[in-house]
Amino acid sequence: MTRAVQQEPALQPLDQYNQALMAQVAPPDWVNPTPVDRYDLVVIGAGTAGLVVAAGAAGLGLGLKVALIEKSLLGGDCLNVGCVPSKCLIRSSRVVAEMRAAAAYGIQPPESVQVHFGQVMQRMRQIRAEISPHDAAARFRDLGVDVFLGPAQFVSQDAIAVESSQLRFKKAVIATGARASQPAIPGLAAAGFLTNETVFSLIECPPRLAVIGGGPIGCELAQTLQRLGSQVTLLHQSPQLLNKEDQEASELIQFQFLQEQIQLILGSTVEKVELTPAGKVIHYQVEGKTNTIVVDEILVGVGRSPNVEGLNLEVVGVDYNTGQGVIVDDTLRTTNPRIFAAGDICMNWKFTHAADAAARIVIKNALFSPFGLGRSKLSQLVMPWVTYTDPEVAHVGLSEQEAIAQGLQPQTIKIPLSDVDRALTDGETTGFLKILHPRGSDRILGATLVARHAGEMISEITLAIATKQGLNALSGVIHPYPTQAEAIKKAADAYRRTLLSDRTRSLLRLLARVS
Numbered sequence: 001m002t003r004a005v006q007q008e009p010a011l012q013p014l015d016q017y018n019q020a021l022m023a024q025v026a027p028p029d030w031v032n033p034t035p036v037d038r039y040d041l042v043v044i045g046a047g048t049a050g051l052v053v054a055a056g057a058a059g060l061g062l063g064l065k066v067a068l069i070e071k072s073l074l075g076g077d078c079l080n081v082g083c084v085p086s087k088c089l090i091r092s093s094r095v096v097a098e099m100r101a102a103a104a105y106g107i108q109p110p111e112s113v114q115v116h117f118g119q120v121m122q123r124m125r126q127i128r129a130e131i132s133p134h135d136a137a138a139r140f141r142d143l144g145v146d147v148f149l150g151p152a153q154f155v156s157q158d159a160i161a162v163e164s165s166q167l168r169f170k171k172a173v174i175a176t177g178a179r180a181s182q183p184a185i186p187g188l189a190a191a192g193f194l195t196n197e198t199v200f201s202l203i204e205c206p207p208r209l210a211v212i213g214g215g216p217i218g219c220e221l222a223q224t225l226q227r228l229g230s231q232v233t234l235l236h237q238s239p240q241l242l243n244k245e246d247q248e249a250s251e252l253i254q255f256q257f258l259q260e261q262i263q264l265i266l267g268s269t270v271e272k273v274e275l276t277p278a279g280k281v282i283h284y285q286v287e288g289k290t291n292t293i294v295v296d297e298i299l300v301g302v303g304r305s306p307n308v309e310g311l312n313l314e315v316v317g318v319d320y321n322t323g324q325g326v327i328v329d330d331t332l333r334t335t336n337p338r339i340f341a342a343g344d345i346c347m348n349w350k351f352t353h354a355a356d357a358a359a360r361i362v363i364k365n366a367l368f369s370p371f372g373l374g375r376s377k378l379s380q381l382v383m384p385w386v387t388y389t390d391p392e393v394a395h396v397g398l399s400e401q402e403a404i405a406q407g408l409q410p411q412t413i414k415i416p417l418s419d420v421d422r423a424l425t426d427g428e429t430t431g432f433l434k435i436l437h438p439r440g441s442d443r444i445l446g447a448t449l450v451a452r453h454a455g456e457m458i459s460e461i462t463l464a465i466a467t468k469q470g471l472n473a474l475s476g477v478i479h480p481y482p483t484q485a486e487a488i489k490k491a492a493d494a495y496r497r498t499l500l501s502d503r504t505r506s507l508l509r510l511l512a513r514v515s
Contacts, residue, residue, distance in 0.1 A: 011073075011080065012201040017125035024129075024136035025074040032148045033141075035167045040064040041366065042160055042169040044152045044311070047076020048352045049343030050175035051135060052359035057367060058144040064367070067169075068140060069162050071151040075135035076177050077196070077344075078352045084131055085200040086220060088124035090388055093227035097260075097390065104427055115229050117205040124200065153312040158338075171338050171366045174318070174326055175359070176311065178304035178344035183212065187273040191280045193298040196221070205229040206297035210282055212270060214241040216387040218301035219253065223389050225299075226262050233263040233293055235270060235284055242387060246400070246434065246448040249393050253450075256391070256430065265293075273298065306345050330377040331365045332358060340366050349383050357381055382466040386455035391431045394454035396462045397446025403436055410436040410445055413471075413494050415487045417451055422482035428452040433487040435461070435471070435495075442470030442495055449487075457485050471495040 011018045022028070041057050043050045046068055054068040073080045092115075102109035133139060137147045150163040160167045180195035182188070194202075196217055207230065211222040214236030226232040234241075234257070241257070241264070242250045257264060267286055274281040279294040306325030313320055319327040319335040326334055326346040333340050340362045343355035361376045369375045384396035403410035417423040417431040431450035437443055447461045464474055475492035479485055 013203060015122075015125065017122070017129040020129040021080075021125070021132045022073075024132040024138070025079070026072070026149065027137055030137055030147075030149050032150070032163060032165060033146045035067070035146070035165050036065050038065070038158075038168045038170065039067045039146075040169075041171050041173065042067045042069070042167050043173045043175055044069050044160065045076070045175035045177055045307075045343070045345070046070035046074040046135070046140075046147075047175060047177045047343060047355065048078050049177075049345075049355035049359045049362075050076070050173070051140070052356050053173050053175065053342065053362055054140060054145045055143055056360065056363045058140075065146075066144065067146040067148060067167050069148045069150070069152040069160070069167075071149070074137055074140070074147075075132065079128065079132060079135050081197045081200055083352050084128050085124050086196070086224075087388065088127050089120065089200075089224050089228070090220065090390075092120045092123065093224040094390060096227045101427075115205070115227075117228055118203055120228060121200070121203060151310060153310060154315045154318075155312065157316055169338075171340070172316075173362055173366065174311065174313075174334070174339065174341040174345055175343045175355075176307040176345050178306045178325070178350060180300065181303040181305045183270070183300065183302050185212075185270050185273055187275070188298070188300075191273045191275040191298065193300050195300050199299055206295070207231065208279065208295040209233070209297050209299060210235060210280075210293060210295040211299045211301060212236075213301035213303070214238065214243070214264075214266070215301060215303070216242065218299070219257075220388050221299060221301065222262055223257060223260065226260055231261075231263075233265060233295065235265045235268045235282070237267070237269060239267040241266070242393060245387070245393055245395060248432070248434075249448055249450045252391075252430065252432075253389055253393065256389070304344060304350055308345070328378075330379050331372075331375045332362050332378060333365065347378070349385070351383075351385055354381075354383055354385075357383070382462055384458050384462045386458065388455065391428070391450050391452050392454035394449045394451075394458035395447070396458055397444065397465050398436060399446060399448075400436060403438075403445050408445060409439040411439050412436055413491045415490045415494070417484070417487065419490065420484055420487045422484045422486065423451070425482065426452070426484070428484070433491055435491045437471060437495065442472045443468075444470060451484060451487075453484060457488070460485065460488055 043054045054066050057064050058066040096113055099109050099113045140147050148162045152160050152162045155161045158168050180197055205228055209225055209230040209232050211218045211234045222232045222234045240250045241254050268284045271283045279296050282293050308320045317336045326341040328334055328341050328346045332342055342358040342362045344350045365375045387393040400410055413435045415433045418429040423429045434448045436445040444465050449458050471492045475496050479489045
C-alpha cells in the first residue's frame with residue numbers, strides 16, 4: 001500500500017472549518033489502496049463529473065471494479081471554489097440588499113447596515129464544511145470505489161500511473177475539469193490578482209475592487225462584493241454585460257448594477273497593470289482613449305481553461321487542444337474508443353448540472369452500450385443555465401438569433417413581472433419572462449426568465465421542452481395562486497388567445513347558442 005503525497009492545504013485560512021473540509025476531501029493521512037489487477041473503469045478527476053461516474057458505476061451492485069483519482073480536492077470547483085461558496089456569499093449579500101430596501105415594506109431599516117465580512121466568510125466556510133461529507137474520500141471508499149490521491153498520467157494503452165502505483169483499465173474517463181483563465185495582461189501577475197479559486201480565501205473585504213470580465217462569474221461576484229462593502233468597478237470588453245444572454249436581460253442587469261453604484265466600464269480593453277504605493281493601477285482603453293483606475297484588489301473572471309496538462313494524453317492517442325480541451329464526439333467518446341470524457345474538460349456547458357448529466361451519459365455509453373448500440377448523445381440534452389445575479393437570469397433552449405438561424409420564424413411572448421400579482425406583493429417586479437415559439441405552433445423553442453427566483457422557476461419550462469409539451473399543455477397546468485411562476489401560465493394563456501381568429505369566434509358563438 002502506498003501513502004499519498006501530502007501537499008500544502010489549498011484552502012485558506014486553515015481554521016476549524018477548512019480543516020474539517022480538508023479532512024473530508026483531501027485527508028492528510030489518506031493511504032492509497034493496493035490496485036486490483038484490472039479495473040473496469042478508472043476515472044481521473046473527482047469534480048462533479050468524476051464523482052457521478054464513479055458513484056454511479058460502483059453503486060449498481062454489479063461488482064464492477066472502479067477507481068477514482070484526484071490530485072487536489074474531491075468535490076472539484078463546485079464544492080470548494082465554485083457553486084457552494086459563491087451561493088453562500090450571494091445569500092449574505094441579498095440580506096444586505098433586503099435590509100437597505102426595508103423602508104419600502106413599511107419597516108424602518110437601520111441607519112447603516114453593518115457588514116461583518118469576516119463573519120460572512122466564516123459562515124461560508126462552515127456551510128462548505130457541512131456539505132463536504134457528500135464528496136468525501138471515505139464516502140466513496142465505502143461505496144466500493146478505490147480512491148487514489150495524487151496526480152495521474154497515462155503510461156500505456158491500458159494503464160494510468162498515480163504516485164507509485166499503476167492502474168490497469170478496461171475503460172477510462174477523463175474528468176479533470178477546468179481552471180480560471182489568466183489573461184495575458186502585462187503586469188497583472190506581478191501585481192497579483194484573485195480568481196474564483198482564491199477569492200473565497202479573503203478574510204477582509206477589499207475597499208476598492210476591479211472585476212475584469214462581465215460574464216456570469218464576474219457579474220455574480222461584482223454585485224455580491226459591492227453589497228458586502230467593496231466599491232466595485234467592472235471592466236468588460238463587450239459593450240454589454242452577459243453578452244451571451246438575451247439583450248433585454250443584459251440591459252436590465254446593467255441598469256440594476258448602476259442602481260447599486262457598481263461602476264461599469266464597457267467596451268474596454270485592459271492594457272496593463274502596475275503595482276504602486278497607492279494601489280494597483282489598471283490602464284485601460286475605451287474608444288481609443290486610455291484611462292486609469294486605482295484599486296486594492298483585482299478579480300479576474302474571463303473564462304475557463306481545460307486541465308489537459310500532465311495527463312500524457314499522447315500516449316493513448318487522445319486528441320486535445322489547450323483551448324477546447326479533450327476532443328469528444330456526441331457520445332462523449334474521445335479519439336481513443338476506450339476512453340471517454342465528461343464535464344468542463346471537454347464541454348462548452350461549464351455547469352455542475354451539465355457535468356452531472358454528461359456523467360450519466362458516460363456511464364451508459366462506456367459500460368452498457370456494446371458495439372456502440374443504444375448510446376446516448378450529448379446533443380439530446382435540454383440544458384438550462386442560470387446566472388445568480390439579483391435578479392437572476394435563467395435560460396433554456398434556443399435564443400431568438402439561434403431560432404432565426406434555423407429558419408424557425410420565432411414568435412415572442414413576453415410577460416413583465418409587474419403583471420404578476422405575487423411579484424407585486426413581494427416587491428420583486430424587476431424582470432420578465434420571454435418564451436419563443438414557431439409561428440403557428442405552440443412548441444416551445446426557448447425561454448429567458450429574469451426574476452429574483454428565476455433559477456427555481458426555469459425547470460418547469462425545461463421539463464416542457466424535454467418532454468415535448470407545448471404552451472397549450474402549460475396553459476392547462478394549475479399553478480397555485482399567488483406565485484411568481486404564474487408568469488409561465490400567463491405566457492401560455494397569451495398564446496391560447498392568439499388562436500382566437502374570427503373564424504374560431506364564429507364557431508364558439510354557434511356552440512354557445514346551441515348549448
